[in-house]
Amino acid sequence: MELDARVLDMLQQVGMRRSQTVLxxxxxxxxxxxxxxxxxxxQGIVYALDKDREALDELMQKAESAGLKNIDRMETSGELEIELADESVDIVLLFDVFHSFYFPQAExxxxxxxxxxxIMKPSAILSISVWPNLIEPEIEDEIKNADFHLGKEVSETLTDDNKHPETRRVLIFRKA
Ligand SMILES: C[S@@+](CC[C@H](N)C(=O)[O-])C[C@H]1O[C@@H](n2cnc3c(N)ncnc32)[C@H](O)[C@@H]1O
Incomplete structure (x- = not known):
C-alpha cells in the first residue's frame, strides 16, 4: 500500500470522518x-497547532498547493492553554508529541x-501515537488518570519501502 493510503487507512480506523472538527x-x-x-x-476543519513557525509555514504552503482550505493555522508559543471552546472538537491527534522529550514535567x-x-465533545476521540513503537507506561497511566479510558488500538506500519517496516501503536481514548 502506498504511504499516503496507509495513513488514510489508519486515520479512518481511528474514526476520522467527513465534516469533523479535528485538532x-x-x-x-x-x-x-x-x-x-x-x-x-x-464541511470539516483541522486546527493545525504548533509552536514551530517554519513547520507551520511549510504546512500551509502544502495545503495551498493541494487546494485545501479547511486547515486553520494555530501558531503558539508552546503554552498549554488551547484557544478553542469547550466541547468543540471531535478528534484530537497527539502524534509523536505527548512524551517526556517535549513534556518532561508531569504537571x-x-x-x-x-x-x-x-475542548473534546462528550463523544470525542483522543488519539495518541509515539514513535517508534511504544508509549511510556507512566504516560499511559497519566492519560487514564486524567479521566480518559482506553478504547481500541490501531497499528500503523511506517516506511514506504517495506524494507525496514516499523509498527507503531496508535492508542484511542475516549472521555471516561
Ligand atoms: C516530532 S514532531 C511530530 C509532528 C507530527 N505530529 C507528526 O507526527 O508528524 C513534534 C511537534 O510537536 C511540536 N510541539 C512540541 N511541544 C509543543 C507545544 N508545547 N506546543 C505546540 N507544539 C509543540 C514541535 O514543534 C513539533 O513540530
Missing part, C-alpha cells in the same frame, strides 16, 4: 494534517490533558 496538536510539517483535511473535507502533561479534555 492536530504538535502538527509539525503536516504529515497527518494534510490527510486529515482530505478526509474531513470542506505540564496533566495540564495539557485537562485542556484537551475540556
Amino acid at each position: 492536530d496538536f504538535g502538527c509539525g510539517y503536516g504529515a497527518y494534517t494534510i490527510p486529515v483535511a482530505k478526509i474531513v473535507a470542506e 505540564d502533561r496533566r495540564r495539557l490533558l485537562g485542556e484537551i479534555h475540556r
Whole structure:
C-alpha cells in the first residue's frame, strides 16, 4: 500500500470522518494534517497547532498547493492553554508529541490533558501515537488518570519501502 493510503487507512480506523472538527496538536510539517483535511473535507476543519513557525509555514504552503482550505493555522508559543471552546472538537491527534522529550514535567502533561479534555465533545476521540513503537507506561497511566479510558488500538506500519517496516501503536481514548 502506498504511504499516503496507509495513513488514510489508519486515520479512518481511528474514526476520522467527513465534516469533523479535528485538532492536530504538535502538527509539525503536516504529515497527518494534510490527510486529515482530505478526509474531513470542506464541511470539516483541522486546527493545525504548533509552536514551530517554519513547520507551520511549510504546512500551509502544502495545503495551498493541494487546494485545501479547511486547515486553520494555530501558531503558539508552546503554552498549554488551547484557544478553542469547550466541547468543540471531535478528534484530537497527539502524534509523536505527548512524551517526556517535549513534556518532561508531569504537571505540564496533566495540564495539557485537562485542556484537551475540556475542548473534546462528550463523544470525542483522543488519539495518541509515539514513535517508534511504544508509549511510556507512566504516560499511559497519566492519560487514564486524567479521566480518559482506553478504547481500541490501531497499528500503523511506517516506511514506504517495506524494507525496514516499523509498527507503531496508535492508542484511542475516549472521555471516561
Ligand atoms: C516530532 S514532531 C511530530 C509532528 C507530527 N505530529 C507528526 O507526527 O508528524 C513534534 C511537534 O510537536 C511540536 N510541539 C512540541 N511541544 C509543543 C507545544 N508545547 N506546543 C505546540 N507544539 C509543540 C514541535 O514543534 C513539533 O513540530
